[in-house]
Amino acid sequence: MKRIEIQLSKLKALQMVSAETVYVGGRSVGADDPSTYDKVFATDDDAQFLTTMYDTAVTSLVTICGEWVECTTDTDDGSIITLALPDNLAPQGERNIRANAMAYVIASILADYLGRLAPESAKFHEEQGATLAEAIVSDLNARKRVKYTEKTGKK
Numbered sequence: 001m002k003r004i005e006i007q008l009s010k011l012k013a014l015q016m017v018s019a020e021t022v023y024v025g026g027r028s029v030g031a032d033d034p035s036t037y038d039k040v041f042a043t044d045d046d047a048q049f050l051t052t053m054y055d056t057a058v059t060s061l062v063t064i065c066g067e068w069v070e071c072t073t074d075t076d077d078g079s080i081i082t083l084a085l086p087d088n089l090a091p092q093g094e095r096n097i098r099a100n101a102m103a104y105v106i107a108s109i110l111a112d113y114l115g116r117l118a119p120e121s122a123k124f125h126e127e128q129g130a131t132l133a134e135a136i137v138s139d140l141n142a143r144k145r146v147k148y149t150e151k152t153g154k155k
Helices: 009-030 034-038 044-068 093-117 119-141
Strands: 003-009 069-075 078-085
Touching: 003 009, 003 093, 009 044, 009 078, 034 119, 044 069, 044 078, 044 093, 044 119, 078 093, 093 119
Parallel strands: none
Antiparallel strands: 003 078, 069 078
């Protein structure tokens, strides 16, 4: 079995959420309610609320990874999910799983957060999260292809 660790940085995820909420809030200025920016922008006061959403997103990611999860560990900076995968995992699989896992966590937090404050902006992140979840499952199940030569029938 091949073990890979997915390291998820809570700080990085929350910084990305904060950056995205600045964008969403700024884009909404001038709409019907000019105070939308202040309502949507995630501040330090929202940290506990967002931390709970981060924990929920990580739990959801563990569920998506399902039978491949060997263990999860909380760290000072976030979480580590250890996966036990077959040795013949596709070459790009490990890299894709790591990248998509972090993107999934961020999309999940944004969908949850914006769903409460700016529902029209949350739909994109919900769809993105669903697409990333499908990509993660696909990469978990992707395997190296064995190449045979026509002459020998061997690798």
